[in-house]
Amino acid sequence: xxxxxxxxxxxxxxxxxxxxxxxxxxxxxxxxxxxxxxxxxxxxxxxxxxxxxxxxxxxxxxxxxxxxxxxxxxxxxxxxxxxxxxxxxxxxxxxxxxxxxxxxxxxxxxxxxxxxxxxxxxxxxxxxxxxxxxxxxxxxxxxxxxxxxxxxxxxxxxxxxxxxxxxxxxxxxxxxxxxxxxxxxxxxxxxxxxxxxxxxxxxxxxxxxxxxxxxxxxxxxxxxxxxxxxxxxxxxxxxxxxxxxxxxxxxxxxxxxxxxxxxxxxxxxxxxxxxxxxxxxxxxxxxxxxxxxxxxxxxxxxxxxxxxxxxxxxxxxxxxxxxxxxxxxxxxxxxxxxxxxxxxxxxxxxxxxxxxxxxxxxxxxxxxxxxxxxxxxxxxxxxxxxxxxxxxxxxxxxxxxxxxxxxxxxxxxxxxxxxxxxxxxxxxxxxxxxxxxxxxxxxxxxxxxxxxxxxxxxxxxxxxxxxxxxxxxxxxxxxxxxxxxxxxxxxxxxx
Numbered sequence: 001x002x003x004x005x006x007x008x009x010x011x012x013x014x015x016x017x018x019x020x021x022x023x024x025x026x027x028x029x030x031x032x033x034x035x036x037x038x039x040x041x042x043x044x045x046x047x048x049x050x051x052x053x054x055x056x057x058x059x060x061x062x063x064x065x066x067x068x069x070x071x072x073x074x075x076x077x078x079x080x081x082x083x084x085x086x087x088x089x090x091x092x093x094x095x096x097x098x099x100x101x102x103x104x105x106x107x108x109x110x111x112x113x114x115x116x117x118x119x120x121x122x123x124x125x126x127x128x129x130x131x132x133x134x135x136x137x138x139x140x141x142x143x144x145x146x147x148x149x150x151x152x153x154x155x156x157x158x159x160x161x162x163x164x165x166x167x168x169x170x171x172x173x174x175x176x177x178x179x180x181x182x183x184x185x186x187x188x189x190x191x192x193x194x195x196x197x198x199x200x201x202x203x204x205x206x207x208x209x210x211x212x213x214x215x216x217x218x219x220x221x222x223x224x225x226x227x228x229x230x231x232x233x234x235x236x237x238x239x240x241x242x243x244x245x246x247x248x249x250x251x252x253x254x255x256x257x258x259x260x261x262x263x264x265x266x267x268x269x270x271x272x273x274x275x276x277x278x279x280x281x282x283x284x285x286x287x288x289x290x291x292x293x294x295x296x297x298x299x300x301x302x303x304x305x306x307x308x309x310x311x312x313x314x315x316x317x318x319x320x321x322x323x324x325x326x327x328x329x330x331x332x333x334x335x336x337x338x339x340x341x342x343x344x345x346x347x348x349x350x351x352x353x354x355x356x357x358x359x360x361x362x363x364x365x366x367x368x369x370x371x372x373x374x375x376x377x378x379x380x381x382x383x384x385x386x387x388x389x390x391x392x393x394x395x396x397x398x399x400x401x402x403x404x405x406x407x408x409x410x411x412x413x414x415x416x417x418x419x420x421x422x423x424x425x426x427x428x429x430x431x432x433x434x435x436x437x438x439x440x441x442x443x444x445x446x447x448x449x450x451x452x453x454x455x456x457x458x459x460x461x462x463x464x465x466x467x468x469x470x471x472x473x474x475x476x477x478x479x480x481x482x483x484x485x486x487x488x489x490x491x492x493x494x495x
Contacts, residue, residue, distance in 0.1 A: 009207060013200040017193065025189060032185070033176040040149055041136040044080070044168055048153035049134050051082060051166040055155045075141055075148045075169040084155070085165040087130060089117035092164065125152040129165045138172070147172045210239045214246055226254045266431035266446075270313055274306035281306075316447045320430065323454035330372040330458060334482035337408055338363040340373065341399055344380040348388065356394045363401035368482040369408050371459045376479075379452045379463075383412045383475050386448065390416035390473070407461075408481055413474040418467045427465050428453045 075081050084093040120126060128135035129152035136151045148171050155164040175182055210230070217228040228250055232243040281303040322328045338361070345352075345359045352359065369376075387397045395415035402409050419427060426432050431446040449465075456463040461479040468474045 009200075009204040013204065014197065017196050017200065021189065021193060021196075029176070029185070032181075036177055036181075037138060037149065037172065040170070040172070041138075041151065044149055044151040044170055045134055045136050045153070047080065048151040048166045048168045051168070052134075052153040052155045055084075055164070055166070075146075075171060078171065081169045083167045083169075085120070085126070085152075085167050086117075087162060087164060089119075089121035089126065123150075123152075125150055126165065126167070128152065129154045129167075130162055132162055141171075146174065207236065207239070210236075210243060214242065217246060217250075221250060221253070226250060226257060263430060267317065270431070271310065274310040274313075277306040278303050278310075313447070316451055319451050320447065320454055323451075323458055326458075328375075328455075328458050330375060332370050332372055332459065334368050334370055335373050335376075337367040337369045337371075337410055337479070338401055340377060341380060341401065341410065344377055344384055345399070348381070348384050351385070352388050352397070355388065355391070357388055357391050358396050360396055360398045361401075362398065367401050367403075367408050369479040370482040371461070371479055372455075375455045375459065379455050379477065380410075380412075382448045382452050383477075386475075387412055387414035387416075390414055392416065403481070404478060406481055407478045410477045410479075411474050412477075413468050413472055415472045418471055419465060419473050421467070424465060424467070428463070 083091050086092055121130070123137065125135040125137040132154050134151070134153040136149065138147055138149050140146065141148050148169050151168045153166045154162045155166055157163040173179065173182075177185070213230045217230050220228045229247050230243045232240045232247070281299050284299060319328070341361060341363070345361065349359070384397070391397060391414045397415070398411075398413045400409075400411045400413070402411075423432075428449045430450040432450075433446045453463050456477055456479070459479060461477060463475065463477050465473060465475050
């Protein structure tokens with residue numbers, strides 16, 4: 001039981017409860033005991049003063065009796081023990097007398113229980129009473145090992161002088177408080193413990209029930225059940241936040257699992273098409289087309305194209321996989337972004353000329369960025385190729401390179417139909433195509449922009465897409481400036 005969370009919480013709560021009640025009970029007991037002794041002292045002192053006042057009002061002289069030593073053995077017996085003392089500390093009268101209380105057997109005087117008049121006169125309450133001020137004191141009597149409360153009050157003669165003392169003694173309870181009151185305190189303590197245990201049990205259950213639900217949900221998720229959700233109504237902020245996080249995690253896993261299944265399905269579809277063409281071509285050649293010199297050329301050319309397409313797809317998937325795993329090998333170095341853009345435009349110029357499309361490069365001086373030249377060239381080729389394919393005949397592609405704080409931005413804008421707003425959030429998703437406006441051409445699989453995003457992010461940059469006011473789409477690359485780059489002049493030059 002105590003290996004469970006509920007058991008541990010209950011056990012720890014019980015230990016803290018017992019410790020707290022023990023400490024509180026100790027101080028409460030001491031406070032109540034002090035209050036009880038104070039009350040009894042006030043009562044005994046009042047009775048001593050009344051006894052002294054009785055002699056004062058009667059104006060009777062104290063009896064002249066032989067001096068006796070004070071015996072405090074009887075003080076441990078129940079009741080109030082009254083003595084009349086002379087000013088020298090001698091015992092004149094002791095009450096109750098043995099003849100008055102035959103049922104009470106007074107213990108015999110013991111040597112260590114006899115107090116001589118001289119010793120008795122040194123007691124602080126006796127000295128105070130001899131000075132005319134009634135006082136009390138608590139001391140432990142050796143005989144019986146009991147605490148005894150003493151009260152002394154002055155007796156005055158007709159002239160007002162202190163002629164004797166009324167000295168009262170009363171034993172206090174052995175445990176500090178009366179037995180009945182002690183039982184009441186113990187009973188109240190037990191009730192408090194039972195109530196605290198019940199509350200602790202309910203609190204432990206309130207805490208552990210949502211935790212148990214989370215544990216069960218996590219176990220089900222680990223076995224492949226991604227439909228698990230947990231309730232968020234424990235009324236405990238930390239547990240509700242944990243439940244929210246769990247539900248968000250499960251939703252993310254569902255989304256990731258769906259994306260993974262879709263990715264696998266898309267990969268299978270993209271692989272199936274070239275493989276089907278290659279397989280069909282091989283079967284055709286096996287059926288006799290190999291001997292047809294005029295007909296096998298186109299078949300072999302088609303198989304070559306599909307093989308190249310298959311190789312590109314596999315390479316693209318390999319790049320994405322390495323990027324996801326953070327295993328892309330990059331050679332980051334300072335390079336001139338403007339020069340690299342001009343090189344890539346020159347490379348794609350024959351394709352642009354074929355459609356009567358022109359490039360307009362607007363760049364700032366000293367556009368040095370920290371990037372991998374080959375990977376950045378791959379991204380630029382993809383963006384420029386898309387811009388050429390989706391721009392109309394005779395269109396213009398504008399490449400703008402501008403400083404942006406500690407970064408450089410390269411924006412590639414085409415003059416095509418643009419991207420429908422509902423597709424913009426998904427344009428960089430893998431295998432995502434906007435079939436309505438950006439036609440699938442050249443058998444592309446929809447991985448180019450995904451690869452571009454992965455490569456730019458791996459170089460510490462950012463890429464985004466937006467529609468150009470007036471028509472066309474703009475893709476913006478933001479890369480960190482090289483430490484070797486001087487302050488950008490901000491002046492644009494057109495090529």
